[in-house]
Amino acid sequence: MKTAKTAAAKTAAVKKAPAKKAASAKKAAPAKAVPAKAASGKAAPAKAVAGKRAGESRTALVRRARRIDRELAEVYPYAHPELDFDNPFQLVVATVLSAQTTDLRVNQTTPALFAKYPTPEDLAAANPEEVEEILRPTGFFRAKTRSVIGLSKALAEDFGGEVPGKLEDLVKLPGVGRKTAFVVLGNAFGRPGITVDTHFQRLVRRWEWTAETDPDKIEAAIGALFPKSDWTDLSHHVIWHGRRICHARKPACGACPIAPLCPAYGEGETDPEKAKKLLKYEKGGFPGQRLKPPQSYLDAGGKAAPPLGAG
Numbered sequence: 001m002k003t004a005k006t007a008a009a010k011t012a013a014v015k016k017a018p019a020k021k022a023a024s025a026k027k028a029a030p031a032k033a034v035p036a037k038a039a040s041g042k043a044a045p046a047k048a049v050a051g052k053r054a055g056e057s058r059t060a061l062v063r064r065a066r067r068i069d070r071e072l073a074e075v076y077p078y079a080h081p082e083l084d085f086d087n088p089f090q091l092v093v094a095t096v097l098s099a100q101t102t103d104l105r106v107n108q109t110t111p112a113l114f115a116k117y118p119t120p121e122d123l124a125a126a127n128p129e130e131v132e133e134i135l136r137p138t139g140f141f142r143a144k145t146r147s148v149i150g151l152s153k154a155l156a157e158d159f160g161g162e163v164p165g166k167l168e169d170l171v172k173l174p175g176v177g178r179k180t181a182f183v184v185l186g187n188a189f190g191r192p193g194i195t196v197d198t199h200f201q202r203l204v205r206r207w208e209w210t211a212e213t214d215p216d217k218i219e220a221a222i223g224a225l226f227p228k229s230d231w232t233d234l235s236h237h238v239i240w241h242g243r244r245i246c247h248a249r250k251p252a253c254g255a256c257p258i259a260p261l262c263p264a265y266g267e268g269e270t271d272p273e274k275a276k277k278l279l280k281y282e283k284g285g286f287p288g289q290r291l292k293p294p295q296s297y298l299d300a301g302g303k304a305a306p307p308l309g310a311g
Contacts, residue, residue: 053208053263064261065209065225071258072237078296079236081187082243082289083107088163088188089120089155093148095183096175101138104289108308109137111291120161123152137308147175165189178216186232194219195235199242206246206264244283252278 056064073079082103085091090110097106113134117123123131128145135141135148151173155161163184164170170181182193194200196215204210210221226234245252251268254275259265269275281288282302290297291305298304 056208061209062225065207065222068207068258068261069226069230069234069237071261072241073233075257076237076240078294078300078302079233079240080294080297081183081236083183084110084290084292085188088165088184090114091188092151092163092170092173092176092180092184093123095180096147096151097135097138097144099144100140102289104305105138107289107291107305109135111307117152120152120155123149124156126152144175150174151176163188165191167193178219182232182235186235192228192231193235194223194231195239196222197239198248199239199246200235202248203238203242203246206251206262206267208263244280245278247278247280250278252276255279255283 053061053064081091083091083094083098084107085094093113094106094110097109113123113131116134117126117131126149128149131145131149132141135144138144154173155163159169165185167178167181167185170176170184171178179195179197182195185191186193186195196219201213201215201218204218204222205213209225210218212218212221222234223231241258242248245256247268251264252275253259253262253265253268254270254272255278256262256265256275269278276284278284280286282297282300287303287305288297289305291307293302293304
């Protein structure tokens with residue numbers, strides 16, 4: 001009898017064991033059922049790695065990117081380079097000066113510079129202290145003086161006083177990188193190029209066209225989404241939108257014409273009336289950045305910027 005009772009007890013223990021494991025499994029289950037992204041309600045890290053919307057195919061990304069550009073082309077049909085220039089030399093100098101300052105400040109400064117030094121030869125032979133005084137309003141004026149005098153000497157000595165129309169030659173000039181080179185090529189020579197400035201970088205990542213952060217990699221990634229012939233105008237559209245509506249700190253989402261296409265909608269002000277107050281330049285009823293803007297800009301209601309010292 002004792003042996004039979006012992007065997008029965010062992011049998012009962014074996015039958016109960018799975019129940020304990022099952023109970024243990026049930027207790028552990030809730031911890032696995034709440035992923036981190038569900039708790040926060042966001043899946044941004046996964047999207048950022050992909051460089052596009054979760055589950056979006058390459059074809060869908062291309063179509064979405066091109067549709068956004070088409071929409072922006074209708075919003076900014078008058079988009080143009082926002083630096084005043086009459087020739088390639090003035091444009092390359094103005095673009096170098098635009099680093100760490102606004103195009104408006106450059107446009108207010110260059111008239112005096114080009115009045116005194118109209119050619120590369122003139123600027124190459126200039127007294128640095130006199131140039132520094134002219135460029136002081138643009139900030140970092142000593143470094144910029146060295147760059148514009150240096151590039152002027154290179155133009156005079158190596159290129160016959162003419163701005164070269166090739167990327168490999170432009171980037172050899174002091175102070176000229178790929179961004180500056182593409183501004184010059186696209187707007188002075190009509191040769192397509194993508195201008196990856198801070199606005200362009202910010203917007204293409206907000207729109208999840210790419211997750212790249214290196215300017216050269218961004219250039220390559222975005223260039224692959226569009227025909228080469230679209231590159232220069234695409235740059236204008238994106239940069240203009242970034243300066244007027246899709247600001248860095250507080251984008252005007254509620255006044256954005258491409259809000260239905262934007263994965264980042266809601267990062268900024270979504271109330272339409274409050275968003276309107278965030279608009280800049282002609283979209284907000286204010287003067288633009290150029291003292292001598294194209295007629296198409298003026299015809300669309302844009303206003304010329306005031307000269308230096310005029311307020």
